[in-house]
Amino acid sequence: AYFKEKGKEVIYDAEHFFDGYKSNHAYAMRTLQAAAQGGADCLVLCDTNGGTFPFDIFKVVQEVKKNFGIKIGIHTHNDCGMAAANAIMAVEAGAGQVQGTYTGFGERCGNANLSTIIPNLQIKQHYICIPENQLVNLTKTARKISEIANVTLNERDPYVGNCAFAHKGGMHIDGVCKASSSFEHINPERVGNKRRFLMSEVSGRKTILDKIQEINPSVTKDS
Known part of the structure; x- marks a missing residue:
């Protein structure tokens, strides 16, 4: 509420949301309700441990989207090799924001790989993620980021x-x-x-x- 009074955009990252949802569904939903009542502009559901499967992501995001009239976001990790698939399923279920990193840099097995997610959503599913004329820069950008980070691109x-x-x-x-x-x-x-x-x-x-x-x-x- 304080930041909204200051005219700021508020994004609520619900850390460990999917694990919390499995352990205590009612409490997990109440945390989102509190954030929404406090003025959050976007509720970001985080698969912090990276252990959730795509069909569960879809079901949960769909439920949250149905119960809250504000933007839903998704934050996935790649511990089961499903970060990109999970992010895409979340978008299909109604998420309007995807958090990730370019080339998938991140803790443990990495975050959702935006260099995979962007073309999948835009070319395959016809969502607008970036200007169409910027798609041609995806490969060059991936290689430049890897060079700067001194990490070999897969x-x-x-x-x-x-x-x-x-x-x-x-x-x-x-x-x-x-x-x-x-x-x-x-x-x-x-x-x-x-x-x-x-x-x-x-x-x-x-x-x-x-x-x-x-x-x-x-x-x-x-x-």
Whole structure:
């Protein structure tokens, strides 16, 4: 109430909310009621231990949204490998704010990874998270943040990782060249990434030819 009197936006982070909800549902809901009555603009439900599953997140957020007429937020951790999925399920259930960190930096197994959540919500689910023309900067931003933090970016991170659109098997590479959607769920350029063909023991003729043509474009498959 004090901060509202000063004209400030108040975001109430309900730490350990999902664990509290499981242990004492009535008390957990009363804490939200007290925050709402005090003037909170947003109630952020926190999966602080990272142990809640997506279907439980959806059910609880839906209940809270139904009982409170203010914005609901979500704060998830990745201890069960579900932080991004949990955040997305919360949005589907009515949450209007997602807390997370870019590339998933955070305690223990990390926080919800915004470099995964943003394109999932915007490209797949058609929510507006950032200006459309900024999607192309997602990969560059992930790599810059990792460089500043002196932490190696996970090569297999969705969308922004170096391997997110890398292809090794000859059949896969040939398929991508003929119909990219056969082995790529989006155009990598949309998030500022790029397709890579890897040379290996399972490379097909297409991969070998592409590598040769990088040196001598005049070479064809019939040369």
